[in-house]
Amino acid sequence: MSDNVFAEVSEEALLKIFTLPEAPDSTLGRIEKDLSENLMGFLGEHIVAREKPLHEIEHNFAASEVPELPRYVSDHTDFLLNNLVAHSVHTSSPRFIGHMTSALPYFLLPLAKLMVGLNQNLVKIETSKAFTPLERNVLGMLHNLVYQRDANFYQRWMHSAQHSLGAMCSGGTVANITALWVARNLLLKPSKDFAGVAAEGLAAGLAHYGYKRLTVMVSERGHYSLSKAADVLGIGRKNLIGVATDDLNRIRMDKLREACDKVAAEGGKVLAIVGVGGTTETGHIDPLTELADYAEEIGAHFHVDAAWGGATLMSEKYRHLLAGVERADSVTIDAHKQMYVPMGAGMVLFKEPSMVRGIEHHAEYIIRHGSKDLGAHTMEGSRPGMAMLVYSAMHVMGRRGYELLINKSIEKAKLFADMIRAHEDFEVVTEPQLCLLTYRYIPAPVKQALQQATPEQVKRLTPHLNALTRFIQKRQRETGQSFVSRTKLTPAHYHREPSVVFRVVLANPLTTAEMLADVLAEQRAIADQAMSLRGALHTEMRELGLLARHA
Amino acid sequence: MSDNVFAEVSEEALLKIFTLPEAPDSTLGRIEKDLSENLMGFLGEHIVAREKPLHEIEHNFAASEVPELPRYVSDHTDFLLNNLVAHSVHTSSPRFIGHMTSALPYFLLPLAKLMVGLNQNLVKIETSKAFTPLERNVLGMLHNLVYQRDANFYQRWMHSAQHSLGAMCSGGTVANITALWVARNLLLKPSKDFAGVAAEGLAAGLAHYGYKRLTVMVSERGHYSLSKAADVLGIGRKNLIGVATDDLNRIRMDKLREACDKVAAEGGKVLAIVGVGGTTETGHIDPLTELADYAEEIGAHFHVDAAWGGATLMSEKYRHLLAGVERADSVTIDAHKQMYVPMGAGMVLFKEPSMVRGIEHHAEYIIRHGSKDLGAHTMEGSRPGMAMLVYSAMHVMGRRGYELLINKSIEKAKLFADMIRAHEDFEVVTEPQLCLLTYRYIPAPVKQALQQATPEQVKRLTPHLNALTRFIQKRQRETGQSFVSRTKLTPAHYHREPSVVFRVVLANPLTTAEMLADVLAEQRAIADQAMSLRGALHTEMRELGLLARHA
Missing domain, CATH: 3.90.1150.10 (Aspartate Aminotransferase, domain 1)
Incomplete structure (x- = not known):
């Protein structure tokens, strides 16, 4: 319908694109049908097999002005098919085994469309309503998967306004940054005449507590997002210390101790030890229990980056590989990796529901004190309702379905x-x-x-x-x-x-x-x-x- | 189809959900058809008019265990309709005029589904290919909208590996954090024996440059995300200084000067002055030209938070309200606000293409040096291809279409x-x-x-x-x-x-x-x-x- 309303730019024409759907026989209507009926066929047919050099593709995306005049939806769709879809990457192809992006279950596509159509904003209840309890429920289930607390625990904390069992994020990078942000703010917390690092800043925090520097320890196989985190949070990339690994790419405890001793001897403080729950490059898992013991010994925050490997907890057969994760203060898991959810669904989970207090923010017009608005405890503000897709995937596939996939x-x-x-x-x-x-x-x-x-x-x-x-x-x-x-x-x-x-x-x-x-x-x-x-x-x-x- | 394959958890059943679409007459198939043909009707029919108390909704989202057994897609969909959709918020209702979430043009729904189906990951070219030049193109067009540089400028920089005209973000909060992150890293840049704040951390940076503290100045109407930014970046919320406003909620220049003088007198340094291009609470715009002059005078980064108001630049009639924005070092614009794109499409634009060097990150297995991988210059890592929806909205509606809507x-x-x-x-x-x-x-x-x-x-x-x-x-x-x-x-x-x-x-x-x-x-x-x-x-x-x- 909206295809032919753009002969001129009129108010009537514009209203139509907000009220009238694409005709089923339009280009976009046909694409939609194809996607619903045969996604793999559509992708296989439209993504070209032979790679075009990037500079040639760039040629099609070189116009720097916002187009002055409107364009027919069908014309634009044809352009996208020939120039964008054709030269995108068939990430769900069973022969695309180079990265962590896999095929998606079909039912998630119509659900994703529903999510987009609802266009909720999870930052606050006023623009999300039931999506807020749903997101808290998803975080609760993942928390349970990691920490296995009893039913009372979840009944008490899952929907508590002043608490959060975790935070949904756009991805693992934001999840890791959030975890270390929480750790930093808890370490340099308010005390006596010091209002805390959140209020007074990092330099004041270090001075107040008498630390020359903060460091984060991780194996040399740690994900580069930790380096971003160290930079963003003001810790400094040099203070993200990469510890040597053994033959199986696991952090060497002796080297870790050595490195931590050195930090302490020089007047620094180990803010966090990060265990890797499936390294990005080799898939190996650090000795999490030993790391938990040692983090406890030196009073450091223990974070586990299980962005990729975390889903393994759903396998009874292989869950033991992540033994010790339940002792982590925080854990990152990406649902868009081994949980088969579309891109944009990261999570960080917190062992203690009150830990997010360290990063709590409020405003007058939303996320007021006492509200259950999720924005109070997340780094991001406005966010889409991706939690719905995680929730649906967990319900439709069930733990046993995931176990089968993972095994x-x-x-x-x-x-x-x-x-x-x-x-x-x-x-x-x-x-x-x-x-x-x-x-x-x-x-x-x-x-x-x-x-x-x-x-x-x-x-x-x-x-x-x-x-x-x-x-x-x-x-x-x-x-x-x-x-x-x-x-x-x-x-x-x-x-x-x-x-x-x-x-x-x-x-x-x-x-x-x-x-x-x-x-x-x-x-x-x-x-x-x-x-x-x-x-x-x-x-x-x-x-x-x-x-x-x-x- | 997949609806009835889950009688038991078998490998065959699981493979089916990755290969067979929902039947058109299944619950989900019908929903999809409704969404395509009559989104507003669907939402009007399924979202209940009368509000249910939150604690009652929470009751439906209280189970804390990952469900053990799989569930029929149709049963799950019914549950979502009755318990999630019914109690979500009709953000696209013309009577929902309380927040910045509005109706969406219909054509974006099938395109969003296409985007999800393609499931590209924009962190790197290997998982996004043509989406990378497309995203750079979108940033170029928005940069052009703000800064109006000539064609040579865009030809030279838009697709340059070592440069970025901006960064796509999940939303305005991440955009604002990214802008101030860049500003911080440029101010405390490497010099002589100092490797820069990114490497050495904030305390070392302040010490090296002899600043007692950094501050960010914004009117008392500034968005709370700036407070999050000050916290995350280690600057401290107290050092985000809220300046008094005049009768029209615009920052008072006299008060700003006073506050900046005080910072300097006390040995601090004004890192950034933030102009608001449409305050969240009142929609008013700061005197951006005066702010630009003053920021230049005191050598502070000038950021404009136009998350909501930035789209006004597409109106020839009202563009003048944002005069001075073209002198900003960085600008935040959310496409999911007045650009009518679904939730999750924020942007920060940088005046100078080399500014992102301050936050550049690399890794061995992706975003290697010299690659055009977008992850090198964004705070987020894995990200969906939302840029496609911004691109499509700009092409189908055109600048004139937007102008009409905005006016x-x-x-x-x-x-x-x-x-x-x-x-x-x-x-x-x-x-x-x-x-x-x-x-x-x-x-x-x-x-x-x-x-x-x-x-x-x-x-x-x-x-x-x-x-x-x-x-x-x-x-x-x-x-x-x-x-x-x-x-x-x-x-x-x-x-x-x-x-x-x-x-x-x-x-x-x-x-x-x-x-x-x-x-x-x-x-x-x-x-x-x-x-x-x-x-x-x-x-x-x-x-x-x-x-x-x-x-």
Whole structure:
């Protein structure tokens, strides 16, 4: 309908776009039908397989003026299909196994549309009403998943105006920042003539409590959002201290103690110890119980960044991998990762319902004192009702449904590791603990040579392997059927030499073993074509005198 | 389809919810059709008119355990309809004029569904591809709207990896925090042996530059998000200094100078001056040019919070009200306010494309150096592709379409002010400059008496008027046809006595003059029933000896 009302800019025409829906046979009407009936088909058909160079795409998004005249919805939709959708990323493809974005259950799409249509603003009850108790309920359920307190606890605190069991956030970064914000404000709390860091600022807080600096401790595998948090909160990135990890990418307790002792000896104070509940790069989990013990010992806030791995708590079989998380003061979990909810659903949970007092804010026209407005305890203000999608996913799939998904993902990762090991010219670099693993392509003679290579030899060979891995990953992304990501690790068994690896996340339930076999076949085929890179590697091998031995 | 696959938790059943859509005749299928064909009808039909007490709603959201077993989609959808949708807020109703959430153009709903279905993650190109240039384009267009630089400027900077013309955010709060974060990091930048506040922290930054404290100056009408920003960034809420305003709720330049002089005299440094481009409570605009001059004079960052009013720049007729905004170092605009985009679309724009360097972050597996990944320059990490909806709204409506909407809104507010003035027992408290005004109910004799009342008399009468206004607002919200919000102001003509007022925002294009007349009629009817509150007011008038004069 609104398609043809824009012959001129009239008030009548504008009112129509607020009152009349798209006709079912319009371009947008047809798209909507396609999305409802066959999302995967729609995405498969409209997203082009072959990658277009970014600078060519940018050419279509170069006009810098707000368009003067209105445009037909159908024309605009055609433009979007050809220039935006066509060159977006098929994140729900079962062959897109490079990042943490997976397929979505179909029922979430119409529910997401309902959420957008309702257009609630969760900052305050006056613009959200039932969405406020719903969001508190979601936080309560996730709190329960982590902390497993009794029914009385939740009855008492879940809907209490002065308390919050957590905060919904746009994502894990805001969740991590919020957790450390709370920790900072609780540590440098009001006392005597000091009104607290929230009121007086960080410099005054440090001076009042006599700390030269605050530090946050996390393994060197910690997520970069913690660095953002240290920056934003005024702590300073240098004071986010990356602690060395063991062979399984877990924080080394001895190194942590050493680092914390040093901070204290220099007059600093450890604000928080962050345990990682599934590192972004390798999927490994820190020893959370030991971290909890130690945080308690030195009086530091214990935060667990389980943005990605937190959903594992729904698996009875694998829940034990996160043992100790229930002792964390705060925990980050992203529902848009392994909870299969659309982008934009992060959460931070707080062990004690009163912890959010440290960041409480009020205003006259909303979030007045005593109101249950969620804005009083969140970093963000106006926010959409994403909690509804988390709530729905948990109810429709149930804990057992999630358990099945999570178990299958982990088992698929273990299967893929076995498949990789079965190839003589690939190697697993980090084993999967959850559904994430890293590996690389490595010609068999080089693999053998590296087993007993000296640090110097590793140092000279690795850059060639890195170039090869980079080449394969890029080429596969650009022209292949599959997408894996890449990162750089420092494996202990390769003398900590920075090594580029493929990284796969196997959370998409539609990914099959055949597809995984295809991924490897495609990578080997690309490697076979990389003549000059292979040549350089070969030359290096020869110069190192490593060819003869394995010829 | 997926409705009946959950008889038991099987892998097959789970795969189905990722592959098979809802049947058109399922509950969710029908809802989707209703939403597409008649959103307003759907909302009008499903959201109950009479308000249910919050504690009763909470009763339905009290279960604290993640449900163990899966549930039929249709059963769950019924639950949502009866318990969530029914008791949500009809924010797009033309009679919902209490907050900044308005109706949405219909075409945005199917587009929002497309956005959710694509499920892109804007943190990096690998999970967003064309969405990245699109988002940069949106920021470029908004930058152009504010700063009006030439085509070369945008060609050079819009898609430059090391630069950003702004940052998309979940909302205005994150936008304001980001702006002040940038300002803080630029002020306390690296120099000589100092690595900058981002690296070394705020206390070290203040020490290095010899500042006792940083302050942010804003009028007393500034949004509470600035207080959150001051807290989060370690500046301290006390150092967000609220400057007195004039009769039109604009910052008083003399008071600002006084306050800044005091900060400097005490060894502090004014980090930023924030101009308000449409206050949340009264809609008034600060004298932005004067603020720009003064910020330049004292070397402070000049930020304009135009979260709500920024869209006015699209009106040739009213653009002049924001004159001076083009001199701001940074500007916040929320597309989910007067740009009619669904919740979750905030933006901050930066005058200079290199300013974001102050907050640049990188990681190994994404947002590597030199990449165009948006995550390098935003506070948030993973984020949805909301920019697509902003882009679409600007293209389908065009600048002229927006101008029409904005002009009509402002004129409607002026009309409503006239309507209020025509009633002897109402009074306009703040005149509309944009489409926002405040007023209150006040019996005619009290209104007359207040004209020449002493400060003491105003002090004694006002609490009674406040109670009456509160009562009317609450009752109307709970049982009436309309919703207006309320806030507390300190009007100069009432000796700064804290006065509760009704607050209306007239951005919904579907709101008619008849509806506005109904709002007043309803309020008067409620006031007529408020016997005890009116009695108390009457008694106070008599005790003050004010009745006789006006009997």
